[in-house]
Amino acid sequence: MPTLPPGFRLQRETNTEEFFINMGPQHPSTHGALRLALRMDGETIVELVPHFGYIHRGMEKQAESMSYLQYIALSDRQDYLTAIQNNLGVVIALEKGMNVGVPEKGEYIRVMLQELGRIASHLVFFGCFGGDLGGQTCLLFGFKEREMIHDILEEVTGSRLTTNFFRPGGSRYDVPETFIPRVKAFLDHLEDSMRDYERFLSKNIIVLERSIGIGVLSKEDAIAYGCSGPVLRASGVNFDVRRVNPYSIYDQFDFDIPVFHNGDCYDRYKIRIAEIHESMKILRQCIDKFPKEGPWRSKEKPVRLPEGRYYSEIETAKGLYATYVVAATTGEKPYRIHTRGPSFPHIAALNKMAQGHKISDLVTIMATLDPVIPEIDR
Amino acid sequence: MQENITLIQYFKRYLKRCITGPWSLMCGLSVSLKYFFDPRRIVTEQYPENRKTLKMHERFRGRLEMIEDQDGNNLCTACGMCERACPNASINVLATKNIAGKKVLGRYIYHFASCTQCGLCVEACPFGAIRMNQEFEVATTDPNSLEMILNKKEGQG
Amino acid sequence: MERKVCAHIQCRLGPMRLGWHGTIQTVADVIKMLFKEVYAPSGADKLMFYLAPLIVLIAPFIVCALIPFGRNLVVADVSMGIPLIIAVNGFGVLGILLGGWSSNNKYSLLGALRSGAQMISYEISFTMILLFVVMISGSTNLMSITLGQEGTILDWWIFKIPVLGIVAFILFFISSTAEMNRAPFDIAEAEQELTGGYHTEYNGTPFAMFYLAEYIALVTNSALATTCFLGGFLPPCIGVAFVDNYLNMVPGVVWFFAKVYFMIWCYMMVRWTFVRPRVDQLMDFEWKFLLPVNLVLLATGAAYIVIWG
Numbered sequence: 001m002p003t004l005p006p007g008f009r010l011q012r013e014t015n016t017e018e019f020f021i022n023m024g025p026q027h028p029s030t031h032g033a034l035r036l037a038l039r040m041d042g043e044t045i046v047e048l049v050p051h052f053g054y055i056h057r058g059m060e061k062q063a064e065s066m067s068y069l070q071y072i073a074l075s076d077r078q079d080y081l082t083a084i085q086n087n088l089g090v091v092i093a094l095e096k097g098m099n100v101g102v103p104e105k106g107e108y109i110r111v112m113l114q115e116l117g118r119i120a121s122h123l124v125f126f127g128c129f130g131g132d133l134g135g136q137t138c139l140l141f142g143f144k145e146r147e148m149i150h151d152i153l154e155e156v157t158g159s160r161l162t163t164n165f166f167r168p169g170g171s172r173y174d175v176p177e178t179f180i181p182r183v184k185a186f187l188d189h190l191e192d193s194m195r196d197y198e199r200f201l202s203k204n205i206i207v208l209e210r211s212i213g214i215g216v217l218s219k220e221d222a223i224a225y226g227c228s229g230p231v232l233r234a235s236g237v238n239f240d241v242r243r244v245n246p247y248s249i250y251d252q253f254d255f256d257i258p259v260f261h262n263g264d265c266y267d268r269y270k271i272r273i274a275e276i277h278e279s280m281k282i283l284r285q286c287i288d289k290f291p292k293e294g295p296w297r298s299k300e301k302p303v304r305l306p307e308g309r310y311y312s313e314i315e316t317a318k319g320l321y322a323t324y325v326v327a328a329t330t331g332e333k334p335y336r337i338h339t340r341g342p343s344f345p346h347i348a349a350l351n352k353m354a355q356g357h358k359i360s361d362l363v364t365i366m367a368t369l370d371p372v373i374p375e376i377d378r
Numbered sequence: 379m380q381e382n383i384t385l386i387q388y389f390k391r392y393l394k395r396c397i398t399g400p401w402s403l404m405c406g407l408s409v410s411l412k413y414f415f416d417p418r419r420i421v422t423e424q425y426p427e428n429r430k431t432l433k434m435h436e437r438f439r440g441r442l443e444m445i446e447d448q449d450g451n452n453l454c455t456a457c458g459m460c461e462r463a464c465p466n467a468s469i470n471v472l473a474t475k476n477i478a479g480k481k482v483l484g485r486y487i488y489h490f491a492s493c494t495q496c497g498l499c500v501e502a503c504p505f506g507a508i509r510m511n512q513e514f515e516v517a518t519t520d521p522n523s524l525e526m527i528l529n530k531k532e533g534q535g
Numbered sequence: 536m537e538r539k540v541c542a543h544i545q546c547r548l549g550p551m552r553l554g555w556h557g558t559i560q561t562v563a564d565v566i567k568m569l570f571k572e573v574y575a576p577s578g579a580d581k582l583m584f585y586l587a588p589l590i591v592l593i594a595p596f597i598v599c600a601l602i603p604f605g606r607n608l609v610v611a612d613v614s615m616g617i618p619l620i621i622a623v624n625g626f627g628v629l630g631i632l633l634g635g636w637s638s639n640n641k642y643s644l645l646g647a648l649r650s651g652a653q654m655i656s657y658e659i660s661f662t663m664i665l666l667f668v669v670m671i672s673g674s675t676n677l678m679s680i681t682l683g684q685e686g687t688i689l690d691w692w693i694f695k696i697p698v699l700g701i702v703a704f705i706l707f708f709i710s711s712t713a714e715m716n717r718a719p720f721d722i723a724e725a726e727q728e729l730t731g732g733y734h735t736e737y738n739g740t741p742f743a744m745f746y747l748a749e750y751i752a753l754v755t756n757s758a759l760a761t762t763c764f765l766g767g768f769l770p771p772c773i774g775v776a777f778v779d780n781y782l783n784m785v786p787g788v789v790w791f792f793a794k795v796y797f798m799i800w801c802y803m804m805v806r807w808t809f810v811r812p813r814v815d816q817l818m819d820f821e822w823k824f825l826l827p828v829n830l831v832l833l834a835t836g837a838a839y840i841v842i843w844g
Contacts, residue, residue, distance in 0.1 A: 021641050043645065043814060070465035073496035134721070134811025137410060144421055158437035158510075164496045172501065173437065200409040205399035206810050359645070360813045396824065403809065410808040 018046060021359075025054045029132045029363045032373030034347070036362075043358045048351045056377040063337040068094050068303045068325075069167075071337060075323075076162040078341065079375035081124055084117040084153065084163045085316040090337075091166040092247055093312035093323040097305035098168050103295045106170035107249045112183065112286045113156070113165070114248070115279040119190070120149040121317030122272045122279075125370045129269055130201055132367040133210055141197055145190055152182050170297020184287055187280055198273060211265035215353040215365035218263060225352070226345040229319025231369060234271045235263035241315035253282050268368040275317075306330045318342040318370060339378065343371040434512040439495040441513050442469075442488055444528045445506065452529060453507035456483040463502035468493040483529055490516070490524040565747075571739035576639055579736065583637035588737070588744035590630030595751040597623045602758045603678045605768045605787040616677040617665050620759065624661070624714065627752070628654040631716075634745070635733035646733040649814050650716060656821040657713040657720075663829040664707045667836050668692060668763045681767030691766040699836055704764045706829060708801070711756040713817070715749065717806055720817060757798035758791075765794045 021038045024030040033054035039047040059078065063071045068090075075090045076083040088110060095102070102110070123146045130138020150160040156175050157165040165172050201207055217227070222235035232239055240257045242250040258274035260267035305327040313322040319342025328335035346369040354362045423432075434440070444452045456473035467489075474484035500508055508528075518524065598620050600611045613619060628651055635647020671692060672680045684691045692700055713720035734745045761767055768787030770779075812820065 019641065043649075066465055067463075069463070069498060070496075073465055073494065073498060076496075130810060135807075135809060137807045138810075147421070154438060155435045156437070158435070158439045158497060159495065162494065162496070164498075172497075196409050196412070200406050200808075201810075203402045204406050204810065205395065205402045206812050206816075208402075209816050210810065210813060358813055358815065360811075392823075406808050407804065410804060414804070 023362075029366060030373075031128065031366065031371060034371070034373050034376075036350075038359070038362075040359070043360075045354050045357055045359065045362060048354050048362070050347050050350060052347075052373075052377055054377065055374050057374075059378045060337060060339065063334060065333070067332040068305065068334060071334070072166070073162070073164045075339075076164055077374065078339065078378055079316065079318060079321075079343070079372045080161055081121040081372055082117050082316040082318060082321075083161055084113050084157070084165060085314060086321060087163060087166040088114060088248070089312055089314045089316070089321045089323050091168055092314065093310045093325045094168045094303060094305065096312060097308065097310045097325065097327060098301065098303065100169040100298050100301065102170055102248075103298060104249075105174075105291045105294045105296045106298075108286055108290050109171055109175055109296060110166065110248050111250065111253070112283060112290075113153070113163075115282050115286075116149050116152065116183070118279050118317040119276050120146045120153075121370075122276050123149075125272050125317075125367075126197065126201075128370070129364075129367045132363045133207065135201070138197075138201060141193075141200070145193055148186055148189070152179070152186065155179070155182070167297065168303055169299070169301065170295075174296045180287055180290060183283060187283055187287075190276075190280065194273075194276060202270075202273065207269075208266065210360075210364055211269060211368070212262075214265045214357060214361045215368065216262065216264045217349060217353055221349065221352060222263065225349040227319070227349060228342050228345070229315065229317070230268060230271045230275065231319065231346055231349075233258065234260045234267040236261040241313055241320060245313065247312070247314055253285050255282050255285075265364050265368045272370075302332075304330060304332055305334070313340075316342065318372065318375070319346075341375045341378070343369075343373075344376045347371050347376060434514055436512075438512050438514070439497045439510040441490060441511055441516060442493065442499065442508055442528065443511050444486065444508055452483070453505045454483045454486065454529065455505060455507075456481055457504065459502045459504060460499035460508060463498045465496065465498065466492050466494060469499060486528040488526045488528050490526055491521065565743060568743035568746075569740055573739040573741065576736045579639045580637040583633050584736075585741065587630045587634030587637060588741040588748070590633065591627055591748040592630075592744050592751070594623050594627035594630070595748055595755045598755040598759070599751065601677055602755065602762060603681055603767060604758075604791050612676070612678050614676050616680075617669055617675040621658070621662050621665060625654075625658055627748070630748075631733050634737070638733070638736035640736050643733050643735045646735070650733060652814075653713060653720065653817060654716070656818060657710050657825075660706065660710040660821065660825045660829045661714050663826075663833060664703055664710065665763070667703050667829075667833055670833070670836055671696060671840065677762050677767075681762055681769065684766040684769060691769075692764050696836070696839060699832060699839065700764070702828075703832055703836075704760070706825065706832065707760060707764065708805075710825060711760065712802065712805065713821075715752045715756055717749070717753070717802060721811060753799060753802060754795065757795045757802065760798050761791060761794040765798075767791060767794075 018039055018041050021040055022035060023038055024035040025033040030036065035051040035054065037049045037051060038045055057077075059074055062074065066074065072087055072090050072094075075086040078086055123142045125142075127139040127142020127146075130136075130142070153163060154160045156179060157163040157172070217225075217231070217235050219236045222232050222237060227235070228239070236259060238257060238259045241247070243257055255278045258271050258278065260271050305325070307327055307330050310325045310327070311322065313320055315321075320340065321342060322340035324338040324340070325334050326336040326338075350365065350369065353365050357365070425432075444454065446452050454471075456471050458471050458473075461467075461469045461471050469489075470485075470487040472484045472487065473481050476482045495510065497510055500510055601613065601616050601620060603612070631650045631654075632647045635643040635645075635650070638644075668680065669675050672683045674680055674683065680692075684695070692703075734742055737745060768791040770782040770785060770787070770790050
């Protein structure tokens with residue numbers, strides 16, 4: 001008899017016997033080392049408790065003994081699918097402290113890499129969603145295009161995943177000559193592929209059956225749990241930091257924030273596909289307006305923050321990513337850095353969404369929440 | 379979630395699904411057929427065979443190395459900026475004094491095993507004495523070979 | 536073969552190392568499997584645990600013996616071929632249930648239960664379609680079913696009866712996919728949900744046996760489809776004497792295996808394209824769609840034979 005997690009009690013009133021399953025930490029569809037303790041009645045989930053901490057690395061504590069620059073490198077390792085966006089989140093907080101601006105070309109580089117990162121993350125979602133439903137081919141389709149983005153990122157930043165690219169006042173390097181043509185070619189390719197992929201999955205009746213009406217998260221619950229990003233917008237809340245509280249130069253672009261109202265798995269899938277198209281729209285505008293000349297970073301200064309508290313929030317592919325820096329003394333090292341990651345509230349809402357559904361639906365819900373466990377555990 | 383619908387409505391929905399369902403499946407099948415018969419879409423590489431043509435980008439962050447001129451001298455002044463910039467203490471700079479009593483580089487110890495290739499050391503170096511090379515096949519069976527002394531030629535260290 | 540097909544759909548090359556374009560990769564895999572250590576999880580029922588893969592493997596092999604590969608190439612030409620196939624196919628589910636239950640693992644148990652429910656349901660429609668074939672051919676012997684399709688390509692059962700033949704073929708395709716536990720009906724394995732279902736706890740040789748059973752079942756089901764609908768070992772004559780002479784020169788076994796490979800390819804295309812339905816949706820599909828359509832098919836077929844036969 002295994003010991004039960006706290007909060008669980010066997011109930012024997014019903015005729016069928018309830019039993020427990022530990023889903024994870026090593027399970028193909030928990031997207032990393034997440035453990036879900038499930039109370040099951042046959043195949044139906046009665047209750048679910050997520051257990052975290054299998055890859056806890058104490059990043060926020062580590063940050064206290066690191067310089068600000070070193071923390072940028074560490075932020076790559078939080079949400080590894082949106083590493084380049086996490087970089088920006090930290091950097092914007094530091095810029096507020098250092099009071100430096102970014103030249104126009106630097107801002108364009110930032111926005112373009114942000115949107116490339118967003119597309120990459122959503123493509124992984126597309127792959128995992130298909131893969132978790134049982135269509136292994138989707139997995140490869142999603143990752144194929146993502147590899148191309150990573151090739152571009154590698155050329156620009158020097159690394160595929162752990163980019164460590166943005167710096168207060170700009171970025172580490174200027175983009176190479178080949179960057180704009182490559183992005184352009186990639187966008188044309190992606191448009192083609194996305195048409196195929198949507199044909200492959202979006203209208204497929206099995207996908208519709210599996211995802212419509214599954215894991216419904218109401219508008220009130222989504223707000224109460226603190227969800228953000230595509231999950232929140234699929235529940236009908238029009239909230240996107242890029243529009244509500246624009247950072248960088250997002251207010252200069254013309255793009256829509258897709259909002260869906262059912263809050264089920266299919267809406268969460270549709271919204272991410274729509275966001276890929278919106279990101280492509282932003283990228284095309286960037287390519288048109290991209291300044292050829294001009295500085296790409298402001299004058300280099302040592303990264304020293306004056307005493308104070310600095311806060312930044314950005315919209316990563318997963319949702320709201322906020323950084324809160326407390327500098328107790330003027331210097332190179334923070335007193336404390338707190339990160340608010342988007343995946344944690346989503347997992348918290350999992351119990352609400354999964355109750356009464358089958359175990360296969362739990363996999364679908366997990367896939368559409370698109371959590372990244374290292375970002376939760378940190 | 380019990381819906382109250384009439385029998386006719388139910389059958390209408392049922393028949394509609396019987397027609398749209400197979401059609402949607404055929405759409406999916408047509409995509410996979412298209413991909414199956416189009417060899418140009420294959421994107422994977424035959425890795426060890428194409429080693430010769432495989433080149434990393436210029437900015438790729440591989441192993442750390444010292445920039446040397448023709449005589450094998452490097453620009454390092456043992457200031458220790460890289461050591462301070464490193465987030466995980468992969469670099470130890472041991473300085474000695476030369477005959478003139480000036481501080482010079484003795485041994486530049488690089489722990490490759492703990493290096494995360496973040497590139498902060500290269501950025502911190504005020505003299506441009508170090509860089510990251512394009513080497514990506516860095517796996518080894520000997521953990522001792524990951525402790526490197528960068529300012530000595532191979533075989534000397 | 537499977538891996539090459541899926542790789543090409545997924546824009547990959549698949550195995551390329553062993554043999555020409557990786558053709559003997561499978562052999563290498565089997566050898567690797569055989570050399571692995573075999574152990575059972577603690578708390579498993581050892582006898583049942585090792586018996587299960589054997590049972591699963593036996594069923595498709597018996598079916599294999601009944602299929603006529605050529606005019607004189609059949610291991611057991613029994614007069615009650617089709618009923619025997621149905622009986623033996625039902626045997627396989629027992630092995631899966633045993634395997635899932637004896638592993639002492641909740642995931643395996645869930646997988647086995649799902650598989651049991653699924654296979655028993657789909658057996659009904661599987662049987663009904665074979666019954667349809669028996670009805671139009673007037674025999675349960677596989678040899679005479681094949682020989683009944685002699686003539687041109689239009690004399691095959693799939694085309695001989697307008698529309699009904701094609702419908703029956705598609706239904707056979709669906710229910711045999713489910714019968715074999717292949718994707719998109721592989722809810723018994725459901726890697727993403729149940730980490731492998733009934734064979735989660737197996738490794739080494741027993742696992743290889745489960746795997747082998749799956750592929751033998753794939754071949755036998757394709758062979759059955761070929762025999763029942765695609766004219767077995769008969770060449771696809773088109774009625775033009777000149778072409779037919781050449782087609783007749785090719786031995787029947789070659790035609791048979793060409794058709795079988797075509798069928799296998801179809802199964803694979805489906806497998807790597809579609810996603811997996813949920814377990815209750817699968818049951819819905821069988822009882823609310825497949826079975827009524829089958830009954831209608833059977834009734835229309837009977838009417839057709841009475842009126843025109």
